[in-house]
Structures are given as structure tokens and as C-alpha cells.
Amino acid sequence: MIYRNKFKQANRIFILLIFILSSLCLSSCAKKEQSNQKNNMKHVKTSMIGASPAKWKMPILIPEGQGEMSKVIGWFTNQQIFYVTNLNQTSNLFLYNLLTGKSKLIYKTENPIVNVQISPSRKYLLIHSSPSSLEGLVTIIDSKGTELLKKKFPSYDLVFEWNPFNESKILVTKFAEDWSFQLFLLDTKMGNTTELNLPQPFIQWIKREEVAYLNWDQNSPSLAAPLIFKELRDEGEKTVFSKVIQFSAYRDMLMNVAVNEKETSMADYSFFDKEKKEMFRFSQPQLKKFSDWLVPFYDYSEQKKQFLTFTPFSSGDADTYTDGFELMRYDLKKGTSDLILGGLDNVPISFSPSGDTALLGNSYEKIIDLNKKEIYDLMKE
Template sequence: MIHFKTLKQANHAFMLLIFILSSLFLSACSGQEQTKQKIPIKDEKTKETAVPLVKEWKMPISISADQGEFYKVIGWLSDQQIFYVTNLKQSSHLYLYNLITGKSKLIYKTENPIVNVQISPSKKYLLIHSSPSSNEGLVTIIDSKGTELLKKTFPSYDLDFEWNPYNESQILVTKFAEDWSFQLNLLDTKDASTTVLHFPEPFIKWINKDEIAYLNWNRNSPSLDAPLSFNGFGTEGEKTVFANIIQFEVYRNMLMTVSANKQDKSMADYSFFDKKLKKLFSFSIPQLSNYSDWLVPFYDYSEGKKQFITFKPLTSGDADTYSEGFQLIRYDLVKGSSEILLGGLENVPLSVSPSGNAALMGNSFEKIIDLNEKKIYDLKRND
């Protein structure tokens, strides 16, 4: 700091003037440099993150006659791209649709009708299940650009699949016979090999890289719930984690269970746990009963936003006679809050977009919900 009191009076005014002018000049130059650095960065960031709102997307999908007839939407590749399937005579076509441009791109064509398509957890691969005959299932693995990686036939009446999210070269394939007896196989896509597995249940989910989870139903004594069991590959026996579970779901870092409320069986308890089985969040909704089980409404989870979205009946009762419609509810697991998004809806499958801002809805995913604006748009042309 300059101590002007020690300077001679004659130099005081002159030096002070020089100091002020120099400071103003340097400040102006510095400000110009900061402006030059910030503006381009801000502009570039805006260009990267600015995307059209859902209401600006090109919907419904325009399908020409040579593409065939709309069959179903499969799911999300990205926040603005979805896969859908059309059928033309006996063949099926898999397309990638850009919601911003309204353009479709043919990804894969099969001469056999497509039963279903599953997108891998990383969205790098797709499993196409087609049906050459009533007792045969053809599994084709492609990448997201349509390059064929594997083809394998499974003699079966029906097939079910569960992709290993920790190792996508492994897929659990359950083969069902016409009497619904089953055989569980581990498909290794690296060498197209299959290994028969001996677990008591056909519907299995990966809880870790080498560990699976399933509801261990008692076949000799039918019940409305079952113990949730974990079982590791290469280990003996199984361990029961929770008793009296109706349904469960495994996410990357979380386990969700549905059970009947102990005090009031007409209510269903949804509980969320981390990988150490510490409870993170829970809520209850009215429960509908079927003849031999409970009806669990469709749901999905946004990993990025930590939000769970589900349909909720207004009252408890019998599923066959229930006619009051469903509310679509969003639960924020971080804030511990809930929000009604829409009401008067049917209970149909849901698939939330990667960003969590939109969701596919419907038995063929023929609609899109804008979860922020709370509006529904048609993906399938109604004509």
C-alpha cells in the first residue's frame, strides 16, 4: 500500500493521478479479458444442453405403407431417441426414431415376427426375441447401430430374459414349455455358450455381479407372498433376506420390495433399501386383490433423479371390480416427498426416460407423458 503522507506535497497529486489512471486502465483490460473468456463458454454450454421441450417433439410417429404397421415402441436409447417395431406380412422391422427431427432410421430387419426387444442396461446392445415357429425362439443380439453380434435358437413355448447389468455379456434365459415347466440358462454372449442353472424359480434378477435374487414360492402351499432369497453362483444354499414379500425390483444401487401392511392388509407397503439393506424410504398405497394374488400397479424408477413413479388405486378392493381409475404418483426418495402427476388413468406399463423428464406409457408404449408439464401425447397415429 502507498503511504501518500510520506510523499512531498508537490508529487502527491501527480502520483495519485497516475495511480488512479493506471488502475482504471488495468481494470478495464482485465474486465475485457474475463468477458472474452466467459461468453464463448456460456454459449457452448447453452448449445450442448438446450433441447426442445416434449411439446415440441415430432409426434405422432409417421409410418409409411412400405414400413408396415405399428407394433410397439420398445424403449429409450436417449432422451430424444426411441426404438419401435413395425410388422410387414411375416417380417418385422426395428427402427430408431428421433423425436426432435421426426425421422426414423431402420436398425434391423428380421424375416420372423418379433415377439419382443430388450435394451441392455447400458443401452449399447439390444436383444431381439423373434419366433420362427410356435415351439422355437430365436435370440439375436445386435448393437445400437444394428450390427449383428449373436444368433441363437432356443426350443421353447416362450422365453424370458434378464440382462446382467454388472456384466452385459451374461443374460439369464428362462425357457418355458407349453405346460409352463421351465429351464433356466445362462447365456454368455462372448462365445454364444449356454449353461443350465438349477434355481427354484424362473423369474430371477441380478442383485450383484455374481448373485441373484428371487421370490422363493412354496409350490406345495400356495400363498399371497413369499420369502425374498439371495443366491450366489458357486456357493451352496440360499439366504432369506426378507419374509412375506409380494414383489421386488433391483436397481443399480437399490432394492425395492412390496409387501402387505402388517396391521392393514388392504394397504401395500413399498420399501427401498441400499445394498447393505438399510431402509432409505417407504410409503403405503391402497391394495387391490386378485383371485390368487395381489395386483401390483406398474411402476418405474429414475436413477438420475432418484424418483419412483407408480400408479396408485384410489381405494382398496377387488381388482376385477375396481373402476375408479389410477393416479400417477411421483415419489422423491431424497426429499421424502410425493406428488400427484395425473389422475383418472389406466394401470399400464411405464418406462421413464434417462433424464426422468418424460415417460413412455401404454401396453405398446404408444403414449408419452411430459412429467414436468403433466401432459400426455400420442406416439401412435390414431387413424
């Protein structure tokens, strides 16, 4: 009986030793795994640092026999962009890798591509092609080129606004030759359209089921208009700001441009959160056109909470202004600004997903490194 108890006690000690050794082994393995993960992260970070725009493969070399460059469309990732080539009456949509210099054919159309819009999540693309001067063909594909929807719109021109809160919904404004318009809600999942009764052609989403627009009075032209919010399922509407020149709605904030009340030669850029609380504001000189104000091109990086825009050196008449523009970057979180470059033209600009670089130019023919403040040619001249 004594020997049996001693045997049981020894057995328990042996099992306890096994458990302790196993725990030590697992702990050691976990530390090695964490060390490997840290090394991998260091490698990824090093690769990202090494992949600066100065080392990118530019300008774009179009694959042989694939037509002539039409334009760059926009960013897919921080090192990949979409571009379009034209060949006779057809167009090709390519994905270009800036690190490798290789192009991948994503989609080919039988008609010339008018424009391509990348969805806010960058998962889908809307291709607007033109079978004739009075017809537009809308094709929705995923980023791999798989066709999801095709729909024709008898029209002279089309304007699109993708819902960032529900990407299966797209606002489509259809213009006739006399610039009269109809507004439709395209449901890409159901494949149908619903006509909307809204007084203005240029609409933006501010919520999943709510839109905003500037309510211009066609009978009494003015330089500013009230900014209206409207629920699509409700007849009512509300005026949020009374005098706005231009606005842009983003997922996390609203920006509007208005004439400075004390100095009309200056424009106020105001930024509001979703509760309409002002987050940041700055003023800059503005240029007047014949019937409205010139609002220079701009873009917003949701990733960095930064705003990029062109600033004229002085106020005056837009038609006679020749002094060029400064490219300014505003940090909405820090409330700071810095000059990127001066002596530039006022041209479209588009932040990369990271906010470290941007496409620049009427055809996005250049790339600018916003940190090193250097510009590179993306297209051959």
C-alpha cells in the same frame, strides 16, 4: 567488460518482457476459450429447453412400405425411441428421432419379433423373434444394428434378465407348453449357455455374480413368499425378507412390496440401499385378485432417484374395481411425493433416461411430460 555485462542485463530484461507478454496473451486466450465454452453450454441448455415434448414430432410416421406399427420398445436417448413394425411375416426395428420426426431402420428380421429388450447401458439390444410356435431366436445387436450373436432356443416362451453389472451375461428362462421351465446363463461374448439349477423362473440380478428371487411354494400357494439372495457360484442361499409380494432390483437399490402388517388392505413399498438399510417407505391401497395381489405398474429413475407408480383410489377386488388410478411420483432422496395425473388406467410405464418424461401404455403408445403433466399420442389411433 562493462558493456558486455550491460548487454547481458538488457538481454535478460528483454527475455523477461517476452515471457510476461506471452503469459498475458495465453491468459487472454484462455479466458476467451472459457467464454466460448460457457456460450456453447448456454446454447446446449437453450436447445434442451426448447426441445420439450410439446415440440416433438408426434405421432410417429412410419416410412412408406415398412409395414404397420407393432409397438414402441423403449428409450435410446431422451429424444430417441425404438419401435417395431410388422410386414407380412417379417419385422423391422426402427430408431425414431422425436426432434426431427425421422425414422432410421436399425435391423430387419425374417420372422416376427416377439419382443426387444434394451440393455441397461442402452448400448445393446436383445431381439426375440419366433421362427415357429415352439422355437425362439435370440439376436444380440449393438445400437447401430451390427449383429453380435444369434442363438436358437426350442421353447414355447422365453424370459430374459440382463445383468446390469456385466452386460455380457443374460439370464434366459425357457418355458415349455406345460409351463415347466429351464434356466440358462447366456454369455454373449463366448456365445455359449450354461444351465442353472434354480427353483424359480423369474430371477433378478443384485450383484455381478449374485441373483434374487421370490421362493414361492408350489405345494402350498400363498399371497407372499420369502425373498432369497443367492451367489451363482455357491450352493448356499439366504432369506433377506420373509414375506414379499413383489420386488425389483436396481443397480443402486432394492424395492419390495409387502402387505401392511396392521392394515392388510394396504401395501407397503420399501426401498433399501445396497447395505439393506431402508431409505424410504410409503403405503397405498391394494387390490386383491383371485390368487394374489395386484401390484400396479411402476418404474424407477436412477438419474433422479425417483419412483413412479399407479395408485388405486381405494382397496378392494381387482376384478370389480372401476375407479381408475392416480400416477404418483416419489422422490427417494427428498422423501416427498406429488400427484402427476388422476383418472388413468393401470398400464406399463417407462422413465426416459433424464427422468423428465415417460412412455405410457400397453404398447407405449403415449408419452407423458412429468413436469408439465401433459400426455401426448405417440402412435396414430
